[in-house]
Amino acid sequence: MSQNAKAMTYxxxxxxxxxxxxxxxxxxxxxxxxxxxDVAIAEEQASKxxxxxxxxxxxxxxxxxxxARWDSGAKNDIxxxxxxxxxxxxxxxxxxxxxxxxxAWVEAQIEPTGESTQxxxxxxxxxxWVGEDDHAYLVAEFDQQANAPxxxxxxxxxxxxxxxxxxxxxxxxxxxxEQLAAEVFNQYQ
Numbered sequence: 001m002s003q004n005a006k007a008m009t010y011x012x013x014x015x016x017x018x019x020x021x022x023x024x025x026x027x028x029x030x031x032x033x034x035x036x037x038d039v040a041i042a043e044e045q046a047s048k049x050x051x052x053x054x055x056x057x058x059x060x061x062x063x064x065x066x067x068a069r070w071d072s073g074a075k076n077d078i079x080x081x082x083x084x085x086x087x088x089x090x091x092x093x094x095x096x097x098x099x100x101x102x103x104a105w106v107e108a109q110i111e112p113t114g115e116s117t118q119x120x121x122x123x124x125x126x127x128x129w130v131g132e133d134d135h136a137y138l139v140a141e142f143d144q145q146a147n148a149p150x151x152x153x154x155x156x157x158x159x160x161x162x163x164x165x166x167x168x169x170x171x172x173x174x175x176x177x178e179q180l181a182a183e184v185f186n187q188y189q
Contacts (some may be wrong), residue, residue: 013014028128034061037066037067037068038068038081039068042070043056050079051099052097055081055166056083057180057184060088063085064085064103066087066092067084067171068084070082079098079099080098082096083095092170094168095168095184096109096169097165099165109167110129111132112171121185122189123189124142126185137167138181139167140166140181141166143162
C-alpha cells in the first residue's frame with residue numbers, strides 16, 4: 001500500500017474515532033417530550049392570531065404535554081395550531097387544526113397507509129385513517145367560526161376558507177380516541 005493510501009486510511013480511522021468518542025461522551029435524553037411546555041400559554045397566544053378558536057381538551061394530571069405550538073404557515077400558507085400529549089399509559093394524543101387545509105396538507109399530517117373509512121363521532125361525520133406511525137387519525141371539517149379580529153399578522157396570511165379542519169390522532173384504543181375526539185369536536189358544534 002502506498003504512503004498516500006496509508007495516510008488516508010489513518011485519517012479516516014482517526015476522524016471516526018473522534019466522532020464516536022464525542023457521541024459517547026454526550027448524554028442523550030431519555031425522554032422525547034419537552035416537559036417545559038405550557039399548553040395554556042401557547043393556546044392563548046395562538047388564539048390571538050388564529051382565524052379560529054384553537055381546540056383544547058381537559059386532560060388528566062397523569063398526562064404530560066409533548067408540544068403546543070402555532071405554526072404561522074410561512075412555508076406553505078397553512079397556519080396550524082398543534083398540541084400533543086403523552087398519556088399516563090405512554091400513549092400519544094394529538095390535535096392539528098387549520099382553516100386552510102388542502103388534501104395534500106391532510107395527507108402530509110397523516111402519512112396514510114391503506115384506505116380511509118367513514119365514521120360518526122359526536123354526531124359528526126369523520127374520515128378515519130391509519131398513519132405510517134400506526135396511529136389512528138380522525139379528520140373532521142366544521143363550518144368556520146370567526147375568532148379574533150384581524151391583526152397585522154393575520155393580514156399577511158392566506159385568507160381562511162369557510163371550513164375548519166380538525167385532525168385528532170392517537171395511539172390508544174379506538175374507543176378512547178373517539179371519546180377524546182368527541183370532547184374536542186363538541187367545542188365546534
